[in-house]
Amino acid sequence: MALLLLVPLGHNGYIEIVFRNILMYAAMAYGWNLIGGYTGYVSFGQVAFFGIGAYCSAVLSAHNIDNLFADVALACVVTALFAVVVGLPVLRLKGHYFAIATLGIGLALSDIVANLDVLGASSGLAVHHVDEPHFYVYYYAMWLVALGSMLGTYFIARSKLGFAFVAIRENEEAAAVLGISATRYKVIAWAISGMMAGSAGAVFAPANGFLDPSIAFSADSNIFPIVMGILGGVGTVAGPFIGALILAGANELLQKYFIKIHTLFFGAMIVLVVLLLSRGLVWLFGLKGGARTWLKSLTAYKA
Amino acid sequence: MTAQTASASGVALRIQNVGMRFGGLWALSDVTFDVERGSVLGLIGPNGSGKTTLMNVISGVYRPTTGAVRFASRRIADVPTHEVCQLGIARTFQIVKPFASLTVRENVAVGAMYGRYGAKRSTRASFERAQELLEIVGLARVADRAASDLTIPDRKRLEVAKALALDPDVLLLDEVMAGLNATEVDEALELLRDVNRRGVTLIVVEHLMKAIVSISTTIVVLAEGKKIAQGAPADVLASPQVIEAYLGSRWVKRQEQLKIIEAERADAARVQPPDAHA
Numbered sequence: 001m002a003l004l005l006l007v008p009l010g011h012n013g014y015i016e017i018v019f020r021n022i023l024m025y026a027a028m029a030y031g032w033n034l035i036g037g038y039t040g041y042v043s044f045g046q047v048a049f050f051g052i053g054a055y056c057s058a059v060l061s062a063h064n065i066d067n068l069f070a071d072v073a074l075a076c077v078v079t080a081l082f083a084v085v086v087g088l089p090v091l092r093l094k095g096h097y098f099a100i101a102t103l104g105i106g107l108a109l110s111d112i113v114a115n116l117d118v119l120g121a122s123s124g125l126a127v128h129h130v131d132e133p134h135f136y137v138y139y140y141a142m143w144l145v146a147l148g149s150m151l152g153t154y155f156i157a158r159s160k161l162g163f164a165f166v167a168i169r170e171n172e173e174a175a176a177v178l179g180i181s182a183t184r185y186k187v188i189a190w191a192i193s194g195m196m197a198g199s200a201g202a203v204f205a206p207a208n209g210f211l212d213p214s215i216a217f218s219a220d221s222n223i224f225p226i227v228m229g230i231l232g233g234v235g236t237v238a239g240p241f242i243g244a245l246i247l248a249g250a251n252e253l254l255q256k257y258f259i260k261i262h263t264l265f266f267g268a269m270i271v272l273v274v275l276l277l278s279r280g281l282v283w284l285f286g287l288k289g290g291a292r293t294w295l296k297s298l299t300a301y302k303a
Numbered sequence: 304m305t306a307q308t309a310s311a312s313g314v315a316l317r318i319q320n321v322g323m324r325f326g327g328l329w330a331l332s333d334v335t336f337d338v339e340r341g342s343v344l345g346l347i348g349p350n351g352s353g354k355t356t357l358m359n360v361i362s363g364v365y366r367p368t369t370g371a372v373r374f375a376s377r378r379i380a381d382v383p384t385h386e387v388c389q390l391g392i393a394r395t396f397q398i399v400k401p402f403a404s405l406t407v408r409e410n411v412a413v414g415a416m417y418g419r420y421g422a423k424r425s426t427r428a429s430f431e432r433a434q435e436l437l438e439i440v441g442l443a444r445v446a447d448r449a450a451s452d453l454t455i456p457d458r459k460r461l462e463v464a465k466a467l468a469l470d471p472d473v474l475l476l477d478e479v480m481a482g483l484n485a486t487e488v489d490e491a492l493e494l495l496r497d498v499n500r501r502g503v504t505l506i507v508v509e510h511l512m513k514a515i516v517s518i519s520t521t522i523v524v525l526a527e528g529k530k531i532a533q534g535a536p537a538d539v540l541a542s543p544q545v546i547e548a549y550l551g552s553r554w555v556k557r558q559e560q561l562k563i564i565e566a567e568r569a570d571a572a573r574v575q576p577p578d579a580h581a
Contacts (some may be wrong), residue, residue: 087566160426168415174400176384177362177393178465179417233560235404 004143013135020139020207021247023146028225029232029240030149031196036226037235039189041091041171045102048109049079049224050193053201054216055119058127061206066128068141071202079198083191091186110217124212127205138207145203146241149196155238156192164191166235197225202264224248225269233275233281242281247273275294311430315340315473315504316361316392323528325358330356330417331528338473342368343495343505344491345536347512347521349549352525354508355397358477361506362394363387393471397478397508401450407461408433408446414468431520433468434478440464440494456487463494473504476576480511524548 004019028046036042053075060071089100114122130137156162164185167175172182205211224247225240233241250269255260316338323331325370331353338344338423346354359365363373363379372379374390379508382390402410411433415424424432437443440460445453453461459479480491492514499518515522516536524532524539528550532539539545547555 071521101512158426160421163405163409163413163416165403170402170404171400174402175413177364177386177388177396177471178414179388179419179421180413181383191357212340246321 003080005140009292014138016136018248018252020142022244023139023142024168024204025221025224025228025248026241026244027142027146027149027200028197029228029244030146030153031200032195032225033229033240034153034156034196034236035189037229037239038157038165038169039186041186041190042099042226042234043190043193044099044222044226045105046193046197046225047106047217048102049082049197050201050204050221050236051106051109051113051213051216052079052082054211055201056198057202058119058125058211059204061128062125064128065205068137068203068206070144071206072141072199075198076195077203079194080191083194087187087190091183091190098101098235106217106222110213111175113216114213118232120212122213124210126214127209127211129206129209138203141203142200142207145196147200148199149261150237152192153227153240157237169235174186199259207262226253227270227273231281239281246281277288297300305338314338315374316506317373318357318361318370318375321357321367322369322415323353323360323361323365324368329368329528331360331367331525333356334525334528334530335370336533338506338524339521340472340504341499341502342501342520343507343518345515345522346506346508346525347510348525351527352473352548353528354525355477356528357525358475358506358508362392362475377516385417388469388471391419391470392475393418393466393469393473394475395459395466395477395479397481399458399459399462401453401458401465403451405450406447406448407453408437409440410450410461411436411464411468414465418469418471433464435469436464437524439467439497441490449463455482456491459483459491460494463498467498467503471503473506474498475506475508477508478510478516479507480509492518511571512540514553524569550558 004023028050031049032043034048053072055073056075056078060066060074086105090105094123113119119125156165164175164180167178167180168182168185168189176182192283201216205216208215225244228243228247229240229246230243231239232238232241247269249268251262254265258265314337318334318336318338321334322329323333334353334357346357348354356365360367361379363384366380374392377390379387379390379392391443391578402413405413408430412426412429415421415429415432415436416426421429434443436444438445440463442457442460442464445457450458450461459482463476465477466476476495480488483491488511495505495507495518505518507515507518519536521533522539523530524534524542524545531544531548532542534542543555
């Protein structure tokens with residue numbers, strides 16, 4: 001992670017953007033990992049938070065406020081509120097039903113924004129943006145967002161909060177009997193997870209300089225973090241970062257060398273990850289001794 | 304009766320006219336009894352007699368259709384499930400529910416974090432408490448293993464440790480001895496006696512008659528959702544109604560017939576002269 005601080009010193013705009021995207025996806029993957037990995041609620045709606053965060057920056061920019069700290073702060077507040085309001089009904093659903101409902105949230109938001117003239121509707125709007133030589137601020141801001149998401153996950157995983165999340169994933173009824181209010185902690189998990197994705201969006205919008213619904217709520221931003229979270233290791237601290245590095249890196253290379261059919265390769269990769277590495281690399285090489293665990297994970301996957 | 308008289312008379316838990324209906328079936332009807340503070344109440348009955356349903360009502364998982372369970376001055380049905388343990392009631396599950404991916408120590412620590420005194424405990428203090436409890440229930444040797452690796456008797460012990468981590472006044476034990484061998488049952492009984500000596504009131508559901516008789520101070524018998532007997536273990540087991548519920552009315556009739564036949568034989572023997580076969 002610290003090594004990535006060096007990237008902008010190369011003064012190569014393309015490389016910088018590639019790695020900034022890796023950091024962005026890493027932050028979103030951390031967000032997904034908190035609700036999907038630790039708490040066991042597989043969300044397909046993280047892009048909603050990303051989009052909300054991005055539009056927070058756009059709105060601030062429209063009011064002539066271009067301060068990345070303000071962008072991230074507003075994104076955190078709005079995504080957390082959104083998570084509470086939407087989470088209270090949606091987090092009552094379980095398994096596939098929850099996944100489908102969250103998928104709908106992203107799609108619905110995209111449509112709503114596309115019809116709101118205040119937010120530029122479907123033609124989008126410009127976001128205040130600085131170019132070289134100060135372009136690197138976006139890189140470092142994204143680095144901080146990713147680092148914050150990683151450290152947040154690290155401390156949460158070791159805290160009472162983290163144990164409540166895992167207890168809910170393992171057995172909600174047993175968790176309730178031990179004094180854990182499932183509704184409360186699920187909403188907390190989702191709010192924090194939303195803040196991570198929202199912060200990434202808040203930095204992305206000014207870095208990109210332009211925002212429309214298809215960018216803010218793109219399918220890539222929705223699916224990538226999930227696959228990265230799974231590839232890296234569900235419910236682990238290192239997993240999302242490793243997953244983002246590998247997957248976003250691979251995506252970039254495929255795009256560079258197989259421009260016409262890179263999505264085909266990429267799709268195949270996603271299928272292979274889900275089939276063969278459903279518990280992720282961290283579990284494969286890390287805590288629980290190699291090949292046997294991996295073989296077990298092939299037959300007995302539990303989301 | 305008010306809560307004041309309840310506590311003055313040493314009643315921990317008051318089950319008042321509890322009825323529970325599932326569709327057209329009354330799994331419990333009009334069940335009433337008190338649980339003395341510091342006692343061990345054995346809850347027995349044939350399969351399907353409503354024992355587990357009653358446990359679920361007491362622990363707040365089910366809301367009774369009629370009647371109420373009162374603990375101190377509170378109606379359990381008014382309290383959300385996750386707050387029942389804050390009142391001082393804990394339970395184990397008949398079908399054990401460990402958090403499979405967590406270690407044994409973490410499983411117990413979660414109880415210590417969110418149970419009755421959890422708010423005052425730091426993460427570290429919770430782990431220390433978990434370690435103490437694992438030593439009490441005899442799981443310290445497997446504290447760092449994943450809960451999913453445990454044997455059945457150890458899983459049952461884990462359930463007890465998790466429940467104890469909530470610092471309860473009343474502990475409901477739903478078949479913690481099922482599937483254990485004779486030695487393990489003795490160990491489990493010793494553990495429960497130890498817990499009871501620490502001042503925890505126990506409500507024990509168990510099929511194993513020997514175990515329940517040896518540990519209970521009072522036994523309540525359910526059959527088809529109704530309370531059919533209550534009292535000291537020896538008295539309850541001698542009750543014809545209880546025998547009938549367990550072994551069926553035909554068995555009771557046959558016992559009566561056997562008694563008659565035996566009496567007739569005895570009479571016949573008395574009538575015969577002592578030198579008859581000489």
